[in-house]
Structure formats: structure tokens, C-alpha cells
Amino acid sequence: NDIDLKEILDFGVNLSRTVGSVILKAFKQPKKIQLKETCADLVTETDQLVEHMIIKAIKDTYPTHKFIGEESVAAGLKCNLTDEPTWIVDPIDGTTNFVHRYPYVAVCLGFCMNKTVKVGIVYNVPNDEMFTAIRGLGAFCNGKQLQVSDETDLAKSLLMAEFGSKRDPETIEKVLKNITSVLTNPVHAIHNMGSAALNICAVASAQAEAYYEYGIHCWDYCAASIILEEAGGVIIDTEGGPMDLMARRLVAACNTSIAQSLSRKLITIEYPRD
Numbered sequence: 268n269d270i271d272l273k274e275i276l277d278f279g280v281n282l283s284r285t286v287g288s289v290i291l292k293a294f295k296q297p298k299k300i301q302l303k304e305t306c307a308d309l310v311t312e313t314d315q316l317v318e319h320m321i322i323k324a325i326k327d328t329y330p331t332h333k334f335i336g337e338e339s340v341a342a343g344l345k346c347n348l349t350d351e352p353t354w355i356v357d358p359i360d361g362t363t364n365f366v367h368r369y370p371y372v373a374v375c376l377g378f379c380m381n382k383t384v385k386v387g388i389v390y391n392v393p394n395d396e397m398f399t400a401i402r403g404l405g406a407f408c409n410g411k412q413l414q415v416s417d418e419t420d421l422a423k424s425l426l427m428a429e430f431g432s433k434r435d436p437e438t439i440e441k442v443l444k445n446i447t448s449v450l451t452n453p454v455h456a457i458h459n460m461g462s463a464a465l466n467i468c469a470v471a472s473a474q475a476e477a478y479y480e481y482g483i484h485c486w487d488y489c490a491a492s493i494i495l496e497e498a499g500g501v502i503i504d505t506e507g508g509p510m511d512l513m514a515r516r517l518v519a520a521c522n523t524s525i526a527q528s529l530s531r532k533l534i535t536i537e538y539p540r541d
């Protein structure tokens with residue numbers, strides 16, 4: 268296969284910066300907000316505009332490549348990952364942050380071949396942090412190589428977690444059970460950044476030891492997953508098996524020991540697959 272992953276990375280980095288300037292301009296402006304699946308699942312016209320810009324640029328440069336995009340799937344396109352070169356796109360990860368002007372908002376571009384993530388770009392726009400990775404070549408933030416924390420004890424960990432956008436009492440009960448279970452483990456803290464990709468990048472950057480979530484989508488973690496792995500971390504299914512990009516749940520951690528300890532603390536919250 269003659270795809271040059273370095274060229275793919277450069278294309279993705281440039282594209283993220285281009286759409287990043289559109290996001291930054293809109294960041295402080297009033298926004299038109301629509302709801303998707305629940306009253307806490309938001310989308311703005313900027314998410315849709317930026318996804319269009321990204322898909323157009325990919326089609327113009329790589330006409331044979333496939334793509335899976337958050338807002339294209341919301342608009343009815345299928346979420347179908349094949350062996351073909353495929354871009355998995357989240358135009359704005361952290362839409363709720365974007366709406367509230369909380370400055371953790373990222374463009375996520377993951378590039379897959381044979382259903383494996385090969386390149387990842389997560390661009391934290393308000394902070395101008397460009398996280399990048401190519402399989403086998405390490406992970407970087409603004410050119411500086413990333414290395415995960417060497418902590419092996421979950422009780423001495425700073426954890427990232429997100430609680431999803433469902434608001435029905437049955438789901439909330441399970442969400443709270445998991446928080447109780449983890450806090451009583453115990454852990455040093457649980458933080459919530461409002462961007463799945465940036466939570467994972469925090470683990471990759473040794474700013475946190477682990478992260479878990481149920482109800483996440485493939486575009487929220489595809490790009491960040493390779494950044495974490497290339498920084499020496501692991502990302503697994505919440506039940507302890509290998510990461511499944513379409514399973515809508517994950518445990519990410521600085522090492523297998525913490526990932527497995529955390530997964531044993533969690534009860535499953537069911538979501539339909541992507």
C-alpha cells in the first residue's frame with residue numbers, strides 16, 4: 268500500500284488549523300443550537316459548517332477515501348467502517364463547551380486503514396494545542412513528544428470521566444453507581460473536561476492517569492486513541508477486552524494495570540453500537 272502517512276498527517280494538521288480559525292471566530296459569538304438525541308446532546312451551525320469544510324477538503328484531495336463524520340451520521344449517513352482508507356471526523360469535540368465558551372474544544376481527525384487507526388490529530392482550538400500521532404512513530408503535542416504517567420496504583424490516580432447526555436433516572440442511577448465505585452476505590456480525583464478526545468490527550472500527556480466513558484461515539488475517540496497508544500498508554504473495552512471503535516464505551520489509561528483495575532470497578536451502561 269503506497270499511502271504516505273506523513274503526508275496524511277500534514278494534510279490533517281493544516282486542515283485542523285484552517286477549520287480551527289472558523290471555530291475560534293464563532294467561539295464567543297451567539298450560537299444557533301439544536302438538539303440531537305437528548306436535551307443535553309447539542310449541535311450548532313458551526314459543527315455542521317466545519318464538518319462540511321472537512322469532508323469537502325478530504326474529497327478534493329483524496330477522492331477515493333471514505334469518511335465517517337459526526338454530523339453526517341446525525342443527518343442519516345451510515346456509520347460503516349470498512350478496510351478502505353477512512354477518515355473518522357468530529358468537527359467539534361466538546362460542543363457543550365463550545366456553546367458555553369468553556370475553552371476545551373477540539374477538532375478530531377482519525378485516519379484508518381484495514382479498520383486500524385493509523386494517524387490521529389486532535390487540535391484543541393482555544394488553547395492552540397496540536398496533538399498528533401502516526402502509528403509506530405510516537406505522539407506529540409506542538410512538536411513535543413508525549414509520555415504517559417508511570418503511576419500503577421488506581422488509588423493514587425487522577426481520573427477523567429464523562430457522564431453522557433442521557434438524563435433518564437435509570438441511566439443516571441448507573442452513572443452514579445460507577446462514580447461511587449470509583450471514588451471509594453479510592454482515587455485522588457475525578458475531573459470532567461467535556462471533551463472525550465481531550466480527556467484522552469490528558470492521559471497521553473501524563474496530566475491524568477485514566478479516563479472512562481459510556482455512550483461515547485467512534486469520532487470522539489478514534490483520533491485520540493492512537494495519540495494515547497503512541498504515548499505509551501492503553502485503551503480497552505470497559506469489560507476488559509480490546510478497544511472496539513464501535514462499542515460506544517472505553518477505558519483509557521497510562522498502563523494495563525490501571526486500565527484493568529478501573530474496568531473491574533465499572534458496571535455496564537448499555538448503548539446501541541455505532
Ligand code: IPD
Nearest residue numbers: 359360361362429461462463483
Ligand atoms: C461529546 C464530548 C463529551 C462526551 C460525549 C461526546 P461532541 O462530543 O466528547 O465530552 O461526554 O460522549 O459525544 O458531541 O461534543 O462532539
